[in-house]
Amino acid sequence: MWNPEMEMMSRSELEKIQSQRLKNTVERVYHNVPFYKKKFDEAGIKPEQIQSVKDLARLPFTTKQDLRDNYPFKLFAVPQDEVVRIHASSGTTGKMTVVGYTKHDINIWAEVMARTFGCGGVNHKDIIQVAYGYGLFTGGLGAHYGAEKLGATVVPISGGNTKRQLQIMADFGTTVLACTPSYALYMAESAAEEGIDLSDLKLRVGFFGAEPWSNNMRKEIEAKWNIKAFDIYGLSEIIGPGVASECMQQDGLHVCEDHFLVEVIDPNTGEVLPDGEKGELVFTCITKEALPLIRYRTRDISIITHEPCACGRTHARMHRVMGRTDDMLIIRGVNVFPSQIESVLLEIGETEPHYQLIVDREGNLDDLEIWVEVSERLFSDEVRKLEQLESYIRREIQSTLGISAKVKLVEPKTIARSEGKAKRIIDRRDVYRQS
Amino acid sequence: MKVKQLSVFLENKSGRLATVTKVLGDNLINIRALSIADTTDFGILRLIVDQPEKASRFLKENDFTVSETDVIAVQMSDKPGGLAAVLKVLEDIQINIEYMYAFVGRTDTDAVVVFRVEDIDRAVDLLQKAGVKLLCAESVYSF
Numbered sequence A: 001m002w003n004p005e006m007e008m009m010s011r012s013e014l015e016k017i018q019s020q021r022l023k024n025t026v027e028r029v030y031h032n033v034p035f036y037k038k039k040f041d042e043a044g045i046k047p048e049q050i051q052s053v054k055d056l057a058r059l060p061f062t063t064k065q066d067l068r069d070n071y072p073f074k075l076f077a078v079p080q081d082e083v084v085r086i087h088a089s090s091g092t093t094g095k096m097t098v099v100g101y102t103k104h105d106i107n108i109w110a111e112v113m114a115r116t117f118g119c120g121g122v123n124h125k126d127i128i129q130v131a132y133g134y135g136l137f138t139g140g141l142g143a144h145y146g147a148e149k150l151g152a153t154v155v156p157i158s159g160g161n162t163k164r165q166l167q168i169m170a171d172f173g174t175t176v177l178a179c180t181p182s183y184a185l186y187m188a189e190s191a192a193e194e195g196i197d198l199s200d201l202k203l204r205v206g207f208f209g210a211e212p213w214s215n216n217m218r219k220e221i222e223a224k225w226n227i228k229a230f231d232i233y234g235l236s237e238i239i240g241p242g243v244a245s246e247c248m249q250q251d252g253l254h255v256c257e258d259h260f261l262v263e264v265i266d267p268n269t270g271e272v273l274p275d276g277e278k279g280e281l282v283f284t285c286i287t288k289e290a291l292p293l294i295r296y297r298t299r300d301i302s303i304i305t306h307e308p309c310a311c312g313r314t315h316a317r318m319h320r321v322m323g324r325t326d327d328m329l330i331i332r333g334v335n336v337f338p339s340q341i342e343s344v345l346l347e348i349g350e351t352e353p354h355y356q357l358i359v360d361r362e363g364n365l366d367d368l369e370i371w372v373e374v375s376e377r378l379f380s381d382e383v384r385k386l387e388q389l390e391s392y393i394r395r396e397i398q399s400t401l402g403i404s405a406k407v408k409l410v411e412p413k414t415i416a417r418s419e420g421k422a423k424r425i426i427d428r429r430d431v432y433r434q435s
Numbered sequence B: 001m002k003v004k005q006l007s008v009f010l011e012n013k014s015g016r017l018a019t020v021t022k023v024l025g026d027n028l029i030n031i032r033a034l035s036i037a038d039t040t041d042f043g044i045l046r047l048i049v050d051q052p053e054k055a056s057r058f059l060k061e062n063d064f065t066v067s068e069t070d071v072i073a074v075q076m077s078d079k080p081g082g083l084a085a086v087l088k089v090l091e092d093i094q095i096n097i098e099y100m101y102a103f104v105g106r107t108d109t110d111a112v113v114v115f116r117v118e119d120i121d122r123a124v125d126l127l128q129k130a131g132v133k134l135l136c137a138e139s140v141y142s143f
């Protein structure tokens, strides 16, 4: 464990620290960020009314739209000359989301990322290959600083160039891999094509995040790479990777609660939900200087618990992200998350997770078509068996989601995949296309 | 007495079969027999080629899904009732035929029928005992 003092602190002790930090942050944003002054004033909230974490729900939310409206630096709570780093994420629509860090913020980031690696039993003796992209994206540099803070040996290879990744992994004796889960699968696939036996590698653990994935995908990564695969969570608006990470129990991700307060709300009403109820994750930064967002709505769907964890950490755990409030597809009135469909495909046990959902509208009826690539494992020389497979998938989807879908088997590599994030949904319905 | 057959998954879109034959042709692999089973969405191309391992590798390199299956090849005499006699034997020994197809050899009086059966080892054994002439792999590849 990287920081047992903080990570195993008693809840009452932790709450004291959180309350103090929240008070300071609220005070600071009220006086330094005109956006927050206006927002608090409109909500009739004075900073002195926030005395402890129990008052958190009185504060207004911050949304992604607020970040866009204040593009690029208007939400910063420090003068620009104190900002030492900028990151940005390009949205699929609209303006980039720009975030800034002071020196202090960069240190916090390294601290929470070091905890993430520590959660997976990594220490200064390890060789960490960071295959997240470096640049404006927070993945690469976030993992990098955390790994250095830990004292591990960092291989800052960034994403892409799969052949070289595998070569270096073998030659350097990399023990830890950090990348997106889809890239881990892509690399495993490339290794198989190159005839490289992944079990010959020294790789022991992997930290995967920055995109949604399922437990079945984890099993597949663990089996193919012969490693333990940890789910990590973060978003640039809050800090980047390091917000939360799984421990050896692999039963939820510990949120670094001494830096980020976590809540789950009903995405429709904004009401705070109790532990165990599914809703939208909301984070409040309580130690950051440059961009301390208050009650930031992540649009990620999850569940939190404060139950003690067998690992000894006291910080709350969030369930792996179960979907996005905005990626949620509404098909014939039913809420559908791509992750649910992925689970169906993987639970069949014989499908590679290469699939794409195509939603269209015929007349007034939504039409869901699921393309599934036929892997060797799935393939049969008998038409009957492939047809059985198609109807099996169709039935499983029907029973899990309650909607019917057309299943189409397609040739390998038909579905476009990049070395970064996989394109899972094609929505051709104009009616749901949002600006 | 078993012959390797390659099966290739094909989507029903134009040019895919041509791509398969081009990949094989470019790599100097001879197709001895070819049969397609298809549905509205996809097809399964079944091939007997002179160098199955190489062919499978080249096709996989070109992103096709390929599987190898053992099949039985029976040389048909040009006498009437040849096929019926073989089918009768398979029925008698209760071997299910998953599918079958025929191809003609270099001289048009010779025909070969390929059978994909459930329990191939038992089928080979019993067919031979019944006096059916099975072709070995080498002779089919050069038939």
Ligand SMILES: [Zn+2]
Pocket: A247, A248, A249, A254, A309, A310, A311, A312, A313
């Ligand atoms: Zn734990």
